[in-house]
Amino acid sequence: MGSESLLQELSPPEVGIDIFTMVVLRRRFEAIIGEMINALFKSGRSGVLNTAMDFSCSLTDANFQSISLAQGLPVHVGAIDLIPRAVVDKFGTDIHPGDCFVNNSGYLGNTHCADFTVCAPVFVDDSIAFYVIARAHLGDMGFPTPTTYGPRSRDVYEEGLILPCVRIQKGYKDVPEVIDICRANIRVPDQFYGDYLAVLSAVRTGESRLKSLCGKYGADVVRTFVDEFQNYAERMARTAISNLPKGRLSKEMLYDSETELYPTGIPIRATIEVDPDEELITVDLTGNVDNLPLGINMTESTTTAACMTAVLNVLGADVPRCTGSFRRVKLVLREGAAIGKPKFPAATSAATTNLCHALIPHIQSMFADLRGDLGTAYGTIGMPGSCAVVSGNDPRGDRPFVNQLIMGYWGGPAMSGHDGWLTYGSGASQGILWQSSVEVVEQQQPIIIEKLEVRCDSAGAGQWEGAPGAECVIRPRSGAVRFMVNSASRDHPPQGVAGGTSAAPMQIARLDRDGQRSELPISVDAVIDVGEKLVSEGCGGGGFGDPLDRDADRVLQSVLAGRVSEERAKSIYGVVLVGDGAHRKLDYTATRECRAGMRRGASA
């Protein structure tokens, strides 16, 4: 792109915003979102909220253009514009200063029902200039059972409280009826109200900062900046796409099934078309199966966010995640598809996890077929048992508890040049979630974590190795505890690409009083009694490239770190070690011979 046309775009004559102002306002917007996040982070109540950072703050202008998404969960913010759109669709001109709307409906642009999303208009000079949005995954949202995901739900009526974009504040004061309904439906009403105040404090902080910003720089300048920023992001995306090879690819994978409709696995299908001439990428998901009688159907919000996340991951971290760059990604979705837009009354409470976890790396993996150094392997799909929603009664203080643990959410995918990121989890969060402290978990719930360590040989092998999953053992201290988990990756663990191997399957089991192990189903709802234990074995991430090409010293390091067994080092990587335990070293000669033999075997 020539500098002449570039300057014209940066400095439209009518407003005269220059690059100096662009630099300053970009920082200001990042600071405002940072302030919103900080307000929410430190005052939230439920564990998943204030330890795991399972929340996001964002904003759009009056035309629903998002600005800086750099600081949220990818699945949360990839389609944030749907939230203010729902407010305007429903309330039209009946939107006033001091209003705040709450939405947890997957049919009105929300991600899934456990994400409590609030949105407030920001008025400047008597008209709406922005919308500020805060979204938090609450510990309980009034689901029929004490969890926040219902992979087995058959329709929306089995998913608990619905807040279909309703006004929760008017004139900066709570609408008491809405609060009352929430409190009456949610198991931990005080915790809920504390979380609500935290979310509210985020949007009110954003509102006040945006007003000051417009006051200082002028609303017109700020508005123009938002437009210009979209143009900049679009240019970045265009350049990145223009450097990709042209091609059209289709691919299908199978996802662990819990429905008789697909006994061997639910197919996930995608077609991507990369057009470097038009500087456009198209993702077509219309070939996917119809809505399932399960809660794993994706919502428009999560399907869109998943596609944007995957494509932009390939385009690189430098491309801003906002409306402008999203303009270079064309999505073709079908209403009534499990991966697409849900058709009422399909259940969607697990829309941010299961199929979403699979779809993101599925799209990324296709780019590896386009060119060998692009894309990634598959990362963790579904939640491990160590990320259970636990509930019961805490005898210390005699009060009920319900909370989601975020432990051992590991297993990142490998990619060209890099091993998987350990605490990656899935592509919906790609490493942004904080892992709960064992001590904080035990202080807040009457359970003991007996083990939380890397699970040996769980990662997919490759020239670049997937990150391992976690082995975790949990037992109740003084009373039965209910564990609910929406796992996956058992029949179809995360795959490797470009010659990399698949990760180990995810397992969740009960150990009874005698130490007898019995496997639990993919969607766990189990009461573990005192004396029993829950065992969680997380899958790792898939590998990338041929394991025989892996640097032998890195294989030794993985063995020393307890990630790879000596047997696997030899059988998969062709690496031979000598010595014992921490004193093991490489046998270079034997390794060279072993690898040469394995290569001959492979080509024979």
Place this chain on the structure above:
Amino acid sequence: MNVQIAVDVGGTFTDLVLQESSGQIRTYKAPTTPGRIVDGILNGVELIADDFGLDRRELLRKCTRFACGTTAATNAILEKTYATTGLICTEGFRDILTVREGGKADTYTIAIDYPEPYIARHLTHGVRERMNSEGGVETPLDESQAIEAISQLRALGVESIAVCLLWSIANPSHEIRIGQLIEKHWPGIPFSLSHQTSPTLREYRRTSATAIDASLKPLVSRTVNELEARLRDAGLEGVLTLMASSGGQTAVDEVIARPINLCLSGPSAAPVSARTSIKAENEETCNAIVVDMGGTSFDISIIDDWQIPMHREGIIDGHVFGVASVEVKTIGAGGGSIARVDSGGFIHVGPESAKSVPGPACYSRGGTRPTVTDANLVRGFLDAGNFAGGTMTLDLAKARAAISEHVAESLDLSTEEAASLIGLSVEQNMVAAIDEITIKRGVDPREYVMVAGGAAAGLHAVPIARELGIKRIFVPPVAGVLSAFGILVSDIKSTFSRSVPLSTNAFDFAKANEALATLVGEAEAYLDRMKAPAGSREIQFSAEARYRGQVWQISLPFDMRRFESQADLQRLVEAFHQLHEKLYFVRSSDPVEFTEWTVVAIGKLPSADLKYGGAPSLPVAEKTRRSVYMRELGGSREIRVVDGTQLAPGTVVQGPALIDQPLTTIVLYPSTKATYSANGGVWIDLH
């Protein structure tokens, strides 16, 4: 004549500050001698001795107190030269240092490598044992396994051992026992126990702190003992103290026992320095944002109503060091930060740095990419012939070429405009970093003074302050040696904590009072060891507190030695509500939980009437005029250059102007006014 000497050893310069018995302050700089830092310190002492016409031994004999800041600990962590250290942990939790706490700096950067743990997994041994959150024994300690772990670590040749067990803060008996076993089975090997090093909730933070502490023990005792031996050998008879992360000084023995307290040895002195400098100006209030700008890093700290906030989230190279430290935020932004333009036409400055080699293009050391220093030269802010106190000549043509090729051409700007844009961009990075620390603290910068120190302070202070809405900037007379002066004037200080969880639901007064009494006892014993006179002692209290259900605590200062009644407790709770409301806008009626109690022991320095300046001589001395490019002036203009060393108190310099000082240039933009104070400090007012 008696003197006191303070030293701050930096990467390039060793800064020294001398205080005479009259209160007169003198400042010096000597080159740092990497790898042999004591040589640099002694060279600096030599420099002072020459100034007084004494020999070094005579000067050191007169020195009653020698206070030292050292980056020995920080550098060992950054350069991974710390001792090979073993870790003993609870069985089943060998990956704590690898997992850390999750999270990722940038959500969208996935093509990166996961960081290595501070102690490798094969040097980590789990031992069967377990406490629960109330300190009850779930599984007794398997001593034979602990002994086996010690012997295996010995076979692996570790030089130090860290021990961190789950819930040792609730019941340390297993950790204590392992400590005894180490002493018995491997006498002489240094070790650290987590409940002593950092008695704080959250296993990662405690383990990390303990690992760092243990890993520093061999090196710190070596370097500190060498420092002391050589200073004594050179004639020092007075007290030797070291600057700790807490923003106070402590004795050599204390540092050797807890080297983790050295992690922020130098930077923690900057706010102390700023506070004393402001006090010397007879200011009634002190709310300040303190910035220290050098060639590679930009450090920020806060003074809130004369108090310097502490935190426990200090991080070096990604590792949390956990102990209470002055909150200093550091970003990689300075003269060496490199500017680039991306394919969409947006400018980025840093975090990549040209460092000192190859350095900015204008250094003529082979650098070809434009840096902030190049931009400041092109704008006319720097004097090409008189850089870094005249020690270096800069090449303007090279700076122009680099900016023109990499920034100006792709954005279709003039070279001067592009230089301005680079300046603005790095200033925005600095503003963002200040935003982060002030937002977190609930601080409104508009009500704060900015104190600017370091070589690059004067170049960028005004635009940063303007962007933040700050109305006054203070450049202290000791701006060039900000931290060294802070080391000179900092009190004796150490922190003592206990993890005693209590809730307002059922507040156990006896337990709280017992914890406070124990901590006060430890504090007094420390002050005894430090020989702090009774009248100089101060004890400060704080609790880590949160609402029930929250998992992050905030530090709540209070002023009661004992809780006598419900009314005392109510005062504490109300103070928590107010603090929470200040920070997060909301308060709650939920019970308040206290997780940790902290006592800070302070031995105040005797107050001295410090005199900063030499004898000032002239009214405004206009050196010359220089052509500078400022967008605020509509382009390039000749503005006057004032000699900052020659100004009398009360002198007012109106912007636009440049004030040349030996180690920095102050750029006065239009609508600013600088006033010289009696101490030789510069107050800049922004309108």
